[in-house]
Amino acid sequence: MIGQSGNKALFLSHSLADCGNVTRETLERRSFLASVRLQLVPACHASERLGLQPQVLALRSEQPELLGLLGNPKLCIVGKLSHPDPAYQYRIAMANLAALARLSRKGVPIGVIYSDNLADQRSPIGIFYRDLISFAKVVICPSEAMLSYVRRWMKPSQHHAVIEDPLQVSRRAFQDLDVSKPGRVIWFGHSSNLPFLLRELPGLMSKCEAAAGYELTVLSDPAACDKVKLLMANQSQRRPWTLRIVPWQVDRQPMQLEYELDRAHIALIPSDPKDPRKAAVSHNRLVDALQAGCIVVASSVQSYKELAKVALIGDNLPRLLDAAVGDYQRLSKKYSHLRAEQLQRFEGEYNSCRWQACLSLVMA
Numbered sequence: 001m002i003g004q005s006g007n008k009a010l011f012l013s014h015s016l017a018d019c020g021n022v023t024r025e026t027l028e029r030r031s032f033l034a035s036v037r038l039q040l041v042p043a044c045h046a047s048e049r050l051g052l053q054p055q056v057l058a059l060r061s062e063q064p065e066l067l068g069l070l071g072n073p074k075l076c077i078v079g080k081l082s083h084p085d086p087a088y089q090y091r092i093a094m095a096n097l098a099a100l101a102r103l104s105r106k107g108v109p110i111g112v113i114y115s116d117n118l119a120d121q122r123s124p125i126g127i128f129y130r131d132l133i134s135f136a137k138v139v140i141c142p143s144e145a146m147l148s149y150v151r152r153w154m155k156p157s158q159h160h161a162v163i164e165d166p167l168q169v170s171r172r173a174f175q176d177l178d179v180s181k182p183g184r185v186i187w188f189g190h191s192s193n194l195p196f197l198l199r200e201l202p203g204l205m206s207k208c209e210a211a212a213g214y215e216l217t218v219l220s221d222p223a224a225c226d227k228v229k230l231l232m233a234n235q236s237q238r239r240p241w242t243l244r245i246v247p248w249q250v251d252r253q254p255m256q257l258e259y260e261l262d263r264a265h266i267a268l269i270p271s272d273p274k275d276p277r278k279a280a281v282s283h284n285r286l287v288d289a290l291q292a293g294c295i296v297v298a299s300s301v302q303s304y305k306e307l308a309k310v311a312l313i314g315d316n317l318p319r320l321l322d323a324a325v326g327d328y329q330r331l332s333k334k335y336s337h338l339r340a341e342q343l344q345r346f347e348g349e350y351n352s353c354r355w356q357a358c359l360s361l362v363m364a
Helices: 023-027 034-049 064-069 086-105 124-135 144-153 191-207 222-233 255-263 284-291 317-326 328-342 348-363
Strands: 008-013 053-058 075-078 110-113 138-141 159-162 183-188 214-220 241-247 266-269 295-298
Touching: 008 034, 008 086, 023 034, 023 053, 034 053, 034 110, 034 348, 053 064, 064 086, 075 086, 075 348, 086 110, 086 124, 110 124, 110 348, 124 144, 138 144, 138 348, 144 159, 159 348, 183 255, 191 214, 191 222, 191 266, 191 317, 214 222, 214 255, 222 241, 255 284, 266 284, 266 317, 284 295, 284 328, 295 317, 295 328, 317 328
Parallel strands: 008 053, 008 075, 075 110, 110 138, 138 159, 183 214, 183 266, 214 241, 266 295
Antiparallel strands: none
């Protein structure tokens, strides 16, 4: 139940399904969107700790009457508002800009979560994000690297906060690895990251030889899984590679993610440090994999390089994958010893304290 408008913390999100009041869906973590689970949900819970009652709205222009739900909240936090369908993106932009104009007129302080480098794009979504940033009293980023990108669109009077995404899984021991048997490798994530895996797979399959074979688990949406299956079926292999497809199940998170990471030896996180949209990604996939007992092999984007003490970071992923297999026992022992300290800033309680401080800054 949403309380009085004056004691409300408003959060603007978007839904791949219906628009409207999505508070229950959000707080019950039923969203497929990582940005909702990792940023909006912790922010909502932090608002409750401050004595506020969160309300989450997904606004689109086909339901303009939803503007009547805005009320007069203590603050408004804008979550990620991108959508893969351009038609929906225009509807989202129109509705949310109208909402922010109304809230701004009422003097409601606004925070904008900037978790994807969209404002740099010369496209309607780029214009929309530059508009969003203009309303912000505080711009909130999941990494210092992302903050370095968004600063160019901020005014000197605007504040900023860096709040790293929290761990989603419990701490697990590293598995034993026998090089005479297939090494279990996992790739997981949103399909927007799939091109990086597809680019690296031919080299991995044709060059890696440290294990007798490799089992690749792909944990993602069905369309992404199908693309990997098609590529692997037509690719030469130095050692046998098998594919294990696991469709992402929204209603089983984070249990499904935790189980699959715990089962794997190595997590593969390819990216592109030269891609302005991906160069400042969050740490979340790396820290979840490490927390669950995987040795991580990842591309050299800035957020991952911050964790180079507990992961193999570089641009030659076939060489790094073979190094992870060949030196698995030593590395797993080393990372097991170091990870508590390295992952401390991603713990849930630390994340909640950062969100409470951020929300207080927005309201100050």
